[in-house]
Amino acid sequence: MQIARETLLRSYRAMRTIRDFEERLHVEFATGEIPGFVHLYCGEEASGVGVCANLTDQDTIASTHRGHGHCIAKGVEVAGMMAEIYGRRTGVCQGKGGSMHIADLSRGMLGANGIVGGGPPLICGAALSHKTLKDGAVAVAFYGDGASNEGTTLESLNLASVWRLPAVFVLEDNGYGEATGASYACAGSQKARAGGFGMPYLECDGTDFFAVHQAAGEAIAHARAGNGPVMLHVHLARWYGHFEGDAMTYRAAGEVAAARADHDCLTIFRTRVTQAGLLDGTELDDIDSAVRDEIESAVIAAKQAPLPEAADLLADVYVRY
Ligand SMILES: Cc1ncc(C[n+]2csc(CCOP(=O)(O)OP(=O)(O)O)c2C)c(N)n1
Numbered sequence: 379m380q381i382a383r384e385t386l387l388r389s390y391r392a393m394r395t396i397r398d399f400e401e402r403l404h405v406e407f408a409t410g411e412i413p414g415f416v417h418l419y420c421g422e423e424a425s426g427v428g429v430c431a432n433l434t435d436q437d438t439i440a441s442t443h444r445g446h447g448h449c450i451a452k453g454v455e456v457a458g459m460m461a462e463i464y465g466r467r468t469g470v471c472q473g474k475g476g477s478m479h480i481a482d483l484s485r486g487m488l489g490a491n492g493i494v495g496g497g498p499p500l501i502c503g504a505a506l507s508h509k510t511l512k513d514g515a516v517a518v519a520f521y522g523d524g525a526s527n528e529g530t531t532l533e534s535l536n537l538a539s540v541w542r543l544p545a546v547f548v549l550e551d552n553g554y555g556e557a558t559g560a561s562y563a564c565a566g567s568q569k570a571r572a573g574g575f576g577m578p579y580l581e582c583d584g585t586d587f588f589a590v591h592q593a594a595g596e597a598i599a600h601a602r603a604g605n606g607p608v609m610l611h612v613h614l615a616r617w618y619g620h621f622e623g624d625a626m627t628y629r630a631a632g633e634v635a636a637a638r639a640d641h642d643c644l645t646i647f648r649t650r651v652t653q654a655g656l657l658d659g660t661e662l663d664d665i666d667s668a669v670r671d672e673i674e675s676a677v678i679a680a681k682q683a684p685l686p687e688a689a690d691l692l693a694d695v696y697v698r699y
């Protein structure tokens with residue numbers, strides 16, 4: 379499938395932004411200034427970006443505890459995210475959500491989620507709304523191999539199929555749920571699980587933007603056309619610990635180094651587009667430098683921003699209808 383030049387540039391920028399955002403958080407979290415936990419998405423960038431390149435602002439996504447990449451891929455503003463992670467009043471959720479609860483409904487980003495398996499049921503609700511309102515939109519749940527074993531996820535696969543919802547379940551399989559290997563924890567096969575619920579199954583290499591874009595495009599088109607849900611199984615690797623501070627003693631020596639050396643989605647993308655003459659290396663260099671500046675400004679602004687005040691505690695708690 380031919381991908382528009384504009385989409386390629388936007389997608390590269392999103393992947394580079396996620397990488398730099400996360401690398402910077404890795405450094406900043408170690409200083410102790412950031413409250414709570416952070417779970418980094420480095421190594422997985424092509425998945426969120428390849429999927430979201432097929433979505434509009436009307437389409438909705440639900441994310442996970444490892445949600446920064448999904449937010450950026452769906453267009454959530456970086457400075458507001460950084461401030462949110464620092465717990466500042468200028469954050470996209472006024473500093474009351476933090477890393478695991480970033481949401482921006484104006485972008486169709488329903489939220490990162492500290493509850494493993496929390497996204498799939500939300501996406502059934504969103505997809506039911508899209509179907510009822512006939513707005514032509516689809517809802518996408520990102521969930522991990524660990525979350526694939528949660529009852530909420532399995533119930534959602536069933537419900538989405540029974541109600542023929544415009545939903546896509548994107549299983550980001552990085553081989554681990556915390557320190558537990560997916561090969562140990564996931565019985566049977568994900569393909570058989572999809573088949574058991576009567577939905578099509580697709581899989582792809584999650585370190586190759588083009589492979590993700592193609593597979594997600596098919597899955598989303600199927601759901602958007604009213605043919606019901608699809609499971610998309612994306613294979614990838616995370617480059618850092620489960621959370622910042624995880625010593626990763628359960629990973630084989632050289633595993634992460636090999637992923638970084640041979641499966642870096644940014645390197646794969648750059649080689650592909652420059653060799654095919656689709657984009658020029660200097661255009662990509664310009665994006666790299668613009669993103670570096672954007673992240674630097676976001677960190678400076680976040681550190682200077684005010685914390686929420688006691689009076690903010692009861693604001694935005696309930697929605698008025
Ligand atoms: C309902 C629930 N159970 C357990 C946890 C603790 N927990 C947080 S992340 C995680 C592992 C999730 O693994 P996976 O879904 O594969 O996502 P990954 O971290 O690999 O991106 C667990 C068990 C939780 N947050 N929520």
Ligand SMILES: [Mg+2]
Pocket residue numbers: 522523524550551552553554555556
């Ligand atoms: Mg996992």
